[in-house]
Amino acid sequence: MPLFGTDGVRGLANGPLTADLALSLAQATAVVLGQGRTAEARRASGKRLTAVVARDPRVSGEFLSAAVEAGLASSGVDVLDAGVLPTPATAFLIADMDADFGVMVSASHNPAPDNGIKIFARGGVKLPDVVEQRIEAAMAGPKLQPTGAEVGRIRRFADAEDRYVVHLLGSLPHRLDGLHVVLDCAHGAASGVSPETFRDAGARVTVIGADPDGLNINDGVGSTHLDKLAEAVLAHGADVGIAHDGDADRCLAVDAAGRVVDGDQIMAILAVAMKERGHLVDDTLVATVMSNLGLHRAMEAHGITVEQTSVGDRYVLERMNEGGFSLGGEQSGHVIMSEYATTGDGLLTGLHLVGEMARQRKSLAELASIMTVYPQVLVNVKGVDRSRANDDETVSAAVAAAAAELGDSGRVLLRPSGTEPLVRVMVEAASAEDAQRHADALAEVVRERLAL
Numbered sequence: 001m002p003l004f005g006t007d008g009v010r011g012l013a014n015g016p017l018t019a020d021l022a023l024s025l026a027q028a029t030a031v032v033l034g035q036g037r038t039a040e041a042r043r044a045s046g047k048r049l050t051a052v053v054a055r056d057p058r059v060s061g062e063f064l065s066a067a068v069e070a071g072l073a074s075s076g077v078d079v080l081d082a083g084v085l086p087t088p089a090t091a092f093l094i095a096d097m098d099a100d101f102g103v104m105v106s107a108s109h110n111p112a113p114d115n116g117i118k119i120f121a122r123g124g125v126k127l128p129d130v131v132e133q134r135i136e137a138a139m140a141g142p143k144l145q146p147t148g149a150e151v152g153r154i155r156r157f158a159d160a161e162d163r164y165v166v167h168l169l170g171s172l173p174h175r176l177d178g179l180h181v182v183l184d185c186a187h188g189a190a191s192g193v194s195p196e197t198f199r200d201a202g203a204r205v206t207v208i209g210a211d212p213d214g215l216n217i218n219d220g221v222g223s224t225h226l227d228k229l230a231e232a233v234l235a236h237g238a239d240v241g242i243a244h245d246g247d248a249d250r251c252l253a254v255d256a257a258g259r260v261v262d263g264d265q266i267m268a269i270l271a272v273a274m275k276e277r278g279h280l281v282d283d284t285l286v287a288t289v290m291s292n293l294g295l296h297r298a299m300e301a302h303g304i305t306v307e308q309t310s311v312g313d314r315y316v317l318e319r320m321n322e323g324g325f326s327l328g329g330e331q332s333g334h335v336i337m338s339e340y341a342t343t344g345d346g347l348l349t350g351l352h353l354v355g356e357m358a359r360q361r362k363s364l365a366e367l368a369s370i371m372t373v374y375p376q377v378l379v380n381v382k383g384v385d386r387s388r389a390n391d392d393e394t395v396s397a398a399v400a401a402a403a404a405e406l407g408d409s410g411r412v413l414l415r416p417s418g419t420e421p422l423v424r425v426m427v428e429a430a431s432a433e434d435a436q437r438h439a440d441a442l443a444e445v446v447r448e449r450l451a452l
Contacts (some may be wrong), residue, residue, distance in 0.1 A: 004132040010116035013060030019067040026071025028138035054082040055105035056189040059214030073152035075144040082160035086248035088345035089164040091124035106247040174359035177202035182241040185210040186222025190248035230258035242350040250333035251346035255364040263333040286328030298371040375432035377439040384450035386416035
């Protein structure tokens, strides 16, 4: 099994993900990312390489980030320890400080026992697969072992949070004065910085899920558990609720009536607003194949093209970078605004979403009505040979028949899992009953034809 997954190295802390592994990974990162003309020029001028390191508040992040920093410093890299900060803040600070690379210790929306290590290159961009493979290979090779004055130093990055807040506020086209926002910070990395930023932007703020103790991150709160946010919005009579996940790289919302506004709806709102202001490059939005059919219909109605990618924000980012596009994301709330960020940023997204409410003087429900959400049913068919999912003639015929019956009022997607012996069947239709009926029928065909 490769060490790197779709979003860095992730696993049970002190299980597969040990301090030794974190140390070795950091040393290998220094070897690989310490190469190249920029790094050589820095050394030639008598300067050491610099890396920004941050973490979310889960308890294992303390020893894992210490191991990462030890590995980097022992390899001659100066470390700016930013403490607890969101993943997108880390990416921003790498670019802002002209650091050579950076590391975020987080397992995002996973439960507290898990953790992960995400590595960003110069400019705060995610590493391509080939560089991750080089780092993994370098873990078995020789390490950099400078001595004396050549070893790296570890310094507290005292104004890291302030720099990030100033950046976020500077991106806003409109202040949030007069709006009451409930923030759910998932007991995660945004617990301090998100309330501060929304208040500085002018909003009245009520906060839940902002008491991290190292063990409660994502526990019944945050973007994967929106019921408490909806309850709080209703209880406080707020205008909108914004939910982050553990490392705050995603954002989902709740309107004043407690209804969920997902990533597709958020992208629809932002895309139309950005087009009106001339900020939507080539009038194009980048989304994954899992985005709702309603998003496609809404964008078509507003003259916006939707480019589709495989599932995963890294694929969205790749397509955005290839085409120079300014907006993309996923239904799950990873929204990338490339004018201001190199990765999904839940605070940035939430601020701009609420900013549109303030600018247009409309409720979130009114803004979200730009898109009709088609009922969507997803069935995970387990215990099947996923490698044959796209080759079996009977399965393909069943998919084609369902798609033909649905016509323009629905959509069918059959997607083999990349990691498990299962096939995902997704159906969208004009009614939930039709979506469920077709999904169940297709799932049964998959079970019969592809059973292991």
